Amino acid sequence: MSHSAKLSLREIFGDRFSDETGLLFVYSYDAKFERTPDAVVFPVNSDDVSRLLSLATEEGFPVVPRGAGTGQTGGSVPVEGGVVLSLERMNHILELDCENLTLTVEPGAITGDIKSYVARFGLYYPPDPASYAFSTIGGNIAENAGGIHAVKYGVTADYLLGLEVVLPTGEVISFADKLYKNVTGYDLRDIFVGSEGTLGVITRAVLKLIPAPEAYATALVGFPDLSSIRRLASTIRSISASACELIGKNIVPVLMREFQLPLPPETRYLILIEFDGFGDEPRRLLDLMLSSFSGVSFFVARDEAERERLWDIRRNISPIIRANCACGVSEDIVVPPASVPEMLQFLENLPDEFPVKIFSFGHAGDGNLHVNICYDELFPERELEQLLEALFRKTVSLGGALSGEHGVGIAKKRFLNIYLSEESIRLQRKLKRILDPRGILNPGKIFDE
Ligand SMILES: Cc1cc2nc3c(=O)[nH]c(=O)nc-3n(C[C@H](O)[C@H](O)[C@H](O)COP(=O)(O)OP(=O)(O)OC[C@H]3O[C@@H](n4cnc5c(N)ncnc54)[C@H](O)[C@@H]3O)c2cc1C
Numbered sequence: 001m002s003h004s005a006k007l008s009l010r011e012i013f014g015d016r017f018s019d020e021t022g023l024l025f026v027y028s029y030d031a032k033f034e035r036t037p038d039a040v041v042f043p044v045n046s047d048d049v050s051r052l053l054s055l056a057t058e059e060g061f062p063v064v065p066r067g068a069g070t071g072q073t074g075g076s077v078p079v080e081g082g083v084v085l086s087l088e089r090m091n092h093i094l095e096l097d098c099e100n101l102t103l104t105v106e107p108g109a110i111t112g113d114i115k116s117y118v119a120r121f122g123l124y125y126p127p128d129p130a131s132y133a134f135s136t137i138g139g140n141i142a143e144n145a146g147g148i149h150a151v152k153y154g155v156t157a158d159y160l161l162g163l164e165v166v167l168p169t170g171e172v173i174s175f176a177d178k179l180y181k182n183v184t185g186y187d188l189r190d191i192f193v194g195s196e197g198t199l200g201v202i203t204r205a206v207l208k209l210i211p212a213p214e215a216y217a218t219a220l221v222g223f224p225d226l227s228s229i230r231r232l233a234s235t236i237r238s239i240s241a242s243a244c245e246l247i248g249k250n251i252v253p254v255l256m257r258e259f260q261l262p263l264p265p266e267t268r269y270l271i272l273i274e275f276d277g278f279g280d281e282p283r284r285l286l287d288l289m290l291s292s293f294s295g296v297s298f299f300v301a302r303d304e305a306e307r308e309r310l311w312d313i314r315r316n317i318s319p320i321i322r323a324n325c326a327c328g329v330s331e332d333i334v335v336p337p338a339s340v341p342e343m344l345q346f347l348e349n350l351p352d353e354f355p356v357k358i359f360s361f362g363h364a365g366d367g368n369l370h371v372n373i374c375y376d377e378l379f380p381e382r383e384l385e386q387l388l389e390a391l392f393r394k395t396v397s398l399g400g401a402l403s404g405e406h407g408v409g410i411a412k413k414r415f416l417n418i419y420l421s422e423e424s425i426r427l428q429r430k431l432k433r434i435l436d437p438r439g440i441l442n443p444g445k446i447f448d449e
Contacts (some may be wrong), residue, residue, distance in 0.1 A: 107138025
């Protein structure tokens with residue numbers, strides 16, 4: 001980055017610009033990757049963002065939007081240097097509209113704060129990435145984040161009504177704010193959702209809210225084999241469970257031991273299932289689901305404390321994997337929900353071909369699986385690449401995609417052509433060039449050079 005560009009940034013941002021080494025280090029990483037930027041700026045409004053991006057387009061330096069830096073694929077890491085644009089000071093909740101059931105927010109608002117703010121009014125913002133307590137709504141929109149409740153409520157895109165975006169050239173565009181329906185011209189708003197900060201910087205969002213559910217019914221179901229899981233998955237979708245979390249083979253024995261689960265020793269898989277709603281409806285639906293099954297064992301939470309205990313089991317999965325996996329990678333593939341058992345079978349067979357141990361868990365109801373591949377530190381890089389390619393090819397052959405939640409970033413761009421056709425990649429690159437003619441916004445992400 002040129003000295004004159006830095007001087008111009010100082011002029012625009014004053015003490016909200018920094019190139020101090022210690023601070024640069026703080027903005028150099030996400031949950032997985034690292035690279036130090038040349039400078040960091042802290043805008044407080046869309047005008048700041050616009051001036052920065054106009055300057056970057058003029059001078060040709062990279063700008064990388066950053067929410068809370070919790071991404072898992074390097075999206076907010078400045079792999080080509082340049083300026084990190086931290087949206088953390090644009091974190092205000094601007095307006096709750098109880099008549100239209102909308103909430104207008106700045107991009108740096110923490111998703112958990114949004115959820116608890118609207119809960120005070122009996123309202124619910126459902127999208128719930130596991131990072132919601134510390135990730136930002138801007139990052140959630142840019143990654144189209146989803147979570148446990150996606151099986152019933154959908155992902156971030158499903159709760160987005162309006163959006164203000166600053167384009168890489170500095171123009172600010174705003175898409176209709178509080179409309180639940182709109183067929184006026186092309187739907188440009190949605191190209192920014194899941195665009196991983198490569199097409200524009202989100203500076204304001206209008207979110208859709210719904211009434212908060214008041215009652216829950218939760219059960220832990222144990223399965224001896226994959227065929228019974230297949231039957232359960234289709235039943236769950238037809239009666240609209242609000243969560244359907246699968247815990248795979250290698251994790252189950254540890255949980256059975258640590259939590260003294262009252263399930264038979266031949267239990268190989270667990271599914272944590274929850275219904276939500278009003279009055280006695282959730283319990284009625286849970287009973288309906290359980291009664292349609294024979295040959296599975298289950299434990300139903302009798303009160304809130306037992307419900308919490310069941311969710312505690314789910315929360316313990318990552319610590320268990322960390323304790324059993326010194327070296328490894330984690331993937332978040334997605335397949336059509338009915339193909340989850342076949343995908344699990346494939347994963348269980350992988351150690352026959354490669355010296356690895358697989359820990360799988362995830363959102364069985366929507367087909368999004370977290371696959372943790374653990375190996376010895378001497379496991380050759382080349383074999384890991386072969387394994388990953390085999391995993392992604394199998395996923396795509398089942399009608400799936402490379403990522404259900406975490407995006408492509410720098411982590412998966414070398415595998416993109418397994419899923420996307422050449423024509424699709426060409427069109428997406430063309431779109432990028434139209435919006436970002438000098439390629440200054442988050443370069444080096446999604447597409448291989
Ligand atoms: C422990 C843990 C659990 C997680 N669980 C989940 C999960 O369950 N589901 C899930 O979907 N993800 C999950 N994630 C991944 C991550 O939290 C999400 O991708 C989240 O949406 C990132 O938000 P962030 O604010 O941290 O964004 P960052 O990591 O800062 O950025 C992510 C991407 O968004 C872009 N970006 C950020 N803000 C803006 C903006 N205002 N305008 C344009 N682009 C922007 C960045 O350039 C980058 O490409 C998890 C991560 C961790 C560490």
